[in-house]
Amino acid sequence: MYYQPEIETMPVDELRALQLTRMRESMRNAYENVPLFRERFDAAGVSPDDLESLEDLARFPFVVKQDMRDAYPFGMFARENKDVARIHASSGTTGQATVVGHTASDLANWGDCFARGIAMVGGSEDSTIQVSYGYGLFTGGLGAHAGGEAMGCTVIPTSSGNTKRQVQMMKDCKTDILACTPSYALLIADTAIEMGYDPATEFPISAVICGAEPASQNMKDEIAEKLGVQYCDVYGLSEIMGPGVAMECKERGGIHVAEDQFYCEIVDPETLEVLPDGEWGELVITTLVRECCPLIRYRTRDVTRIISEPCACGRTHRKIDYLRGRTDDMLIIRGVNVFPSQIEQVITEFPEIATQYQIILSNKGPLDRVELQVETVPEFPIDEVRKIEDLKSRLGAELKSNLQVAVEIKIVEPKTIERSMGKAKRVIDLREAKN
Ligand SMILES: [Zn+2]
CATH class of the missing domain: 3.30.300.30 (ANL, C-terminal domain)
Known part of the structure; x- marks a missing residue:
C-alpha cells in the first residue's frame, strides 16, 4: 500500500512538471537568501530564470560538503532564527562539523518521506515501530521517529544501546517494524537468539528499515533470515535531510527516491558531466522543497546509478541502485x-x-x-x-x-x-x- 498514493504513483510527465516548478522555487530561495549561491550563480553567469527545463540544471555550479563546513554554523540557512524549528549536526569526525536547519515544514516533509517507507514494508497506523537508531544530533533516531508519527504508528523510542532490553521490548510490546543501522539489527537478532528466542518465529516483527552505514547483500539476507522479516534499505544523508531521501519497496532491485522532494543527477566523478540513466557515477542531489537549507547540485560522493524502468509496486518515482561506495574509495x-x-x-x-x-x-x-x-x-x-x-x-x-x-x-x-x-x-x- 501507499502512504501518499497521489504523489507516489503520479504519472511521470506530471511528476517532471512538478519537479521543474519546485526546482525553480528552490533555486530562487537559495539565490535570494543564501549568499554562497548568489555568488556562485553570478560567477557562473546563471540565474534561476535560466532554468527552463530540468536538463538546464546542468548549467548550474555544484556545492560540496566543504562549502557547508566553511559556512559553519548558519551560513547556508535561507531562513531567520524564528522560522528554524530544529538543527541537526554531523559528527565532524573528519573535519569541521556541518549544521543543518529545518523549518516546521521541512520536518513534516521529512516525516512523510520516511512514512512512505513504512508503507513499503506493509506498515500502517496499526503498526508498532521500534526506533533503535541513536537519538540526538544524528538524524537517524528523530528521522525514523517522525516517519512513525506521520504514519500514525505506535512509536517506541528505545534509541540505541541496552540490547537485551531492546529484545525484551520487541517481544513484549509486539514490535512490527524495527528501524536501526544494519549492524545493530544483526546484533539485536544475535542477542535475541543468545537469550534463547527464535525471533523469526516467536516475535511478531515483520520488517526492518535499515540505513546509515553500508551493508553487503549477504548481511542484509542474514538479518532478514534471523528476524524473519522484509528488509528495507533506506538512503539519506544529514546534509540533505536524513533517512528517507530514498526507500526500498518490497520488489527490491533499488531504492525509490522521493522525487517530489529531491531531484537526482548522476555525474562522471572525473569530468562532472551528467550521465544518462542507468550509468554508474556520483549521485548529485537538488532539494525541491527544503525551506531552511536548500541545496542546489550537492555532490554526495556516493556512487550509484538511476534505475528508470517502471517498478511492479506501481510507484513512478525512479530508483537509485544500492550504493557501490564513495568516490573517495574508488x-x-x-x-x-x-x-x-x-x-x-x-x-x-x-x-x-x-x-x-x-x-x-x-x-x-x-x-x-x-x-x-x-x-x-x-x-x-x-x-x-x-x-x-x-x-x-x-x-x-x-x-x-x-x-x-x-x-x-x-x-x-x-x-x-x-x-x-x-x-x-x-x-x-x-x-x-x-x-
Ligand atoms: Zn517499487
Missing part, C-alpha cells in the same frame, strides 16, 4: 572504476576465504597490475596444491566477471595479513603517477 584500474566493496562482496561468497584481504596495485609496463591477497579459513587444507589452484581459479573467474578487470590472486595462510585496530588498510597503491 580505484581506477586500466580505465575501469572498481570499488573495494565489489571485491569484498565477491570474497564473502567464498566460505573457504576469511574476511581479511588486501588489494595491491602496481604498474607492469604501461598496464596496472592488481594483486588480491586473501587468507583461507583455518580449516582449509592450505598445503593441498590442487585445492588451492581450484580455489584461485574459481575466485579469479568470479572477480573477472564482476569487475571486468583481471585480478591476480595470492592465497596466504590464516592470520598473515596485517590486522589494524582502526579502519583496515585494504588498498595499497604502489603505482607510479602517470603523466
